[in-house]
Amino acid sequence: MAIAVVMVAGLGVAVAPGASAATSGLWATAIGKNEDGRLEVVAFNSTDVLYTNHQLAGGGWSGWQARAHIPNSFVVNGPIVRSNKDGRMEIFAGTADGRLYHMWQLSKNSGSWSGWAQIDQFSMMTGLSAVVNLDGRLEVFVADGFYVWSVYQTSPGVGWEKANLGHVLTWNANGPVVAARNSDGRLEVFGVGCGIATPTNECGIPHIYHKWQKVVGGDWSGWEPMGHCNDRTVTSVNVAQNKDGRLEFYEIRTTSTDYLKGDLCATWQQPDGTWHAYENRGNGRIDTQAPTAVASNEDGRIEVFSISADNHVQHMWQTAANGGWSGWANLGTRGDFGRLGLAANRNADGRLEVVALTSNGQPYHSWQKTAGGDWSDWAPLEAADSPVTYNVLDFYLTDDQNSGAATRPVFQYGNSPMVPITGDWDGDGKDTVSTYDPTSGRFFISNTPATGAAQYTFVYGNPNAVPFVGDWDGDGKDNVGVRMGYTFFMRTSPVTTATETTQSVAYGDAPMVPLVGDWDGDGKDTVSAYDPGTGRFLLSNNPATGAAQYSFLYGNANAVPFVGDWDGDGKDNVGVRMGYTFFMRTSPVTTATETTHSVAYGDAGDLPVIGDWDGDGKDSQGIVR
Numbered sequence: 001m002a003i004a005v006v007m008v009a010g011l012g013v014a015v016a017p018g019a020s021a022a023t024s025g026l027w028a029t030a031i032g033k034n035e036d037g038r039l040e041v042v043a044f045n046s047t048d049v050l051y052t053n054h055q056l057a058g059g060g061w062s063g064w065q066a067r068a069h070i071p072n073s074f075v076v077n078g079p080i081v082r083s084n085k086d087g088r089m090e091i092f093a094g095t096a097d098g099r100l101y102h103m104w105q106l107s108k109n110s111g112s113w114s115g116w117a118q119i120d121q122f123s124m125m126t127g128l129s130a131v132v133n134l135d136g137r138l139e140v141f142v143a144d145g146f147y148v149w150s151v152y153q154t155s156p157g158v159g160w161e162k163a164n165l166g167h168v169l170t171w172n173a174n175g176p177v178v179a180a181r182n183s184d185g186r187l188e189v190f191g192v193g194c195g196i197a198t199p200t201n202e203c204g205i206p207h208i209y210h211k212w213q214k215v216v217g218g219d220w221s222g223w224e225p226m227g228h229c230n231d232r233t234v235t236s237v238n239v240a241q242n243k244d245g246r247l248e249f250y251e252i253r254t255t256s257t258d259y260l261k262g263d264l265c266a267t268w269q270q271p272d273g274t275w276h277a278y279e280n281r282g283n284g285r286i287d288t289q290a291p292t293a294v295a296s297n298e299d300g301r302i303e304v305f306s307i308s309a310d311n312h313v314q315h316m317w318q319t320a321a322n323g324g325w326s327g328w329a330n331l332g333t334r335g336d337f338g339r340l341g342l343a344a345n346r347n348a349d350g351r352l353e354v355v356a357l358t359s360n361g362q363p364y365h366s367w368q369k370t371a372g373g374d375w376s377d378w379a380p381l382e383a384a385d386s387p388v389t390y391n392v393l394d395f396y397l398t399d400d401q402n403s404g405a406a407t408r409p410v411f412q413y414g415n416s417p418m419v420p421i422t423g424d425w426d427g428d429g430k431d432t433v434s435t436y437d438p439t440s441g442r443f444f445i446s447n448t449p450a451t452g453a454a455q456y457t458f459v460y461g462n463p464n465a466v467p468f469v470g471d472w473d474g475d476g477k478d479n480v481g482v483r484m485g486y487t488f489f490m491r492t493s494p495v496t497t498a499t500e501t502t503q504s505v506a507y508g509d510a511p512m513v514p515l516v517g518d519w520d521g522d523g524k525d526t527v528s529a530y531d532p533g534t535g536r537f538l539l540s541n542n543p544a545t546g547a548a549q550y551s552f553l554y555g556n557a558n559a560v561p562f563v564g565d566w567d568g569d570g571k572d573n574v575g576v577r578m579g580y581t582f583f584m585r586t587s588p589v590t591t592a593t594e595t596t597h598s599v600a601y602g603d604a605g606d607l608p609v610i611g612d613w614d615g616d617g618k619d620s621q622g623i624v625r
Contacts, residue, residue, distance in 0.1 A: 025045070211224065241296070295344035338357065396623050401566065432447050477494070519540075560578075601621050607625070
């Protein structure tokens with residue numbers, strides 16, 4: 001009988017809740033907002049593992065949690081966080097070889113995330129931005145050094161397509177791009193292009209160019225120049241919206257005497273739709289190699305944050321909504337911030353909060369004490385070198401597919417950020433839970449997990465691979481495997497031995513989620529795949545051919561897939577978890593006809609597990625929290 005894998009693990013390193021510390025300093029930070037208003041800070045560590053740290057409902061922060069490692073190449077753009085129409089946050093990042101990746105919350109307000117999935121690949125990536133359309137669809141803009149691309153959801157939360165927005169010669173190495181939504185819902189994108197040629201540079205003085213949708217969700221204008229603030233290099237761009245809906249665009253330009261120091265220049269839409277002449281709001285102290293951040297106060301006043309050349313965070317703000325500006329002022333007393341990360345967002349109660357990284361990658365935050373009021377001094381945001389704390393995994397299992405509550409005693413096994421897996425390791429017909437540690441690539445296998453102790457432990461594959469379980473030879477005993485890229489590696493030596501033998505097969509595309517099942521009842525499991533972008537299952541009894549024998553849609557896109565034998569006939573079927581409901585497909589995988597059994601079990605933020613806990617030949621549900 002095939003054994004169901006904990007397919008939430010197939011989405012990458014989707015870990016159970018629990019604090020852990022980043023193994024090295026952080027860089028490149030952003031702040032998203034949960035649907036319930038709680039802020040969530042995201043950042044990469046030095047090996048491009050994404051970490052998150054979210055506000056708790058009762059106050060305080062969760063602590064840093066490892067999510068997933070960006071596969072292939074290395075990160076050069078992002079992270080950027082935006083929220084889907086249903087409230088789930090989604091994170092975007094780009095790599096040096098032009099790959100655009102995303103990961104998403106499996107349900108709103110939850111601590112469960114997918115792993116990284118590749119949306120597309122471009123020739124390179126010099127700029128990245130993201131915006132939410134009026135209808136809730138996310139849209140990402142990519143500059144590849146020659147073109148700007150629009151990569152957009154085809155409907156809210158579902159599918160991706162791309163369009164070439166045309167040719168803008170990216171003049172400088174950074175190639176920044178930024179986008180925003182106008183008050184009427186039309187999108188507008190800004191990029192850096194060539195200006196007037198000089199005797200020593202045919203590209204000339206860099207200009208800002210922009211283009212916009214002619215109607216909401218419709219065709220785009222051509223690229224139009226917006227001029228420039230001075231005759232120096234543009235190092236970064238940003239955009240915000242005034243309280244009255246008018247966009248305001250910001251660029252950082254180097255000073256005439258020092259390319260590492262710069263000024264902030266601004267231009268803004270006027271009531272007649274034209275753009276005002278640039279205004280230099282700089283003090284010549286902005287570190288041009290450091291990020292900037294922009295946020296809006298509760299009363300609509302825009303506030304801009306930058307890192308100064310003497311390593312302070314400084315800010316300036318509108319003195320009235322839609323109005324004039326203050327000068328620059330240092331934020332807090334710390335003077336050791338570097339070029340690694342700076343982000344700002346607004347709390348649910350209207351107070352702004354800023355996160356900045358020191359020169360060695362330690363995260364600190366400062367916040368308004370009251371909305372629009374004075375600021376706190378800097379405080380550590382669960383610093384990345386703080387002691388590691390792990391939460392134990394609690395398993396709630398039931399033998400009854402119709403039960404909404406655990407029928408077995410709750411037990412603990414493993415700890416976050418381990419990924420739960422299930423298998424029949426000794427061939428007794430009963431599945432037991434075990435775990436995989438993504439940080440080390442080590443499996444912890446047990447036939448008696450309620451004791452809390454692993455009987456067999458070994459490393460297999462690379463860290464942050466995607467684990468799965470199956471019976472590869474039909475002997476009734478399960479073994480493990482890992483997916484790296486689009487290749488499935490199946491360990492064929494018994495879990496009881498440290499000796500390692502392997503077979504491998506390439507199947508599906510890298511963004512797809514691996515599935516394992518005995519689709520034909522021959523006693524042997526085969527690997528297959530699930531496409532989260534479409535909600536399509538691609539199943540095969542012979543994956544070495546690369547072709548799916550059975551292909552069908554089931555559930556919504558970006559659901560959490562799983563596999564099990566629901567009726568005890570020796571053949572596996574599929575299922576999906578959406579919210580807190582398990583949907584089990586009961587019609588054979590060989591037919592397009594769809595029949596379903598469903599049961600609500602656990603909370604939306606729990607991780608699902610599937611297995612035959614009592615040996616009756618039928619799999620049933622469980623959750624981990």
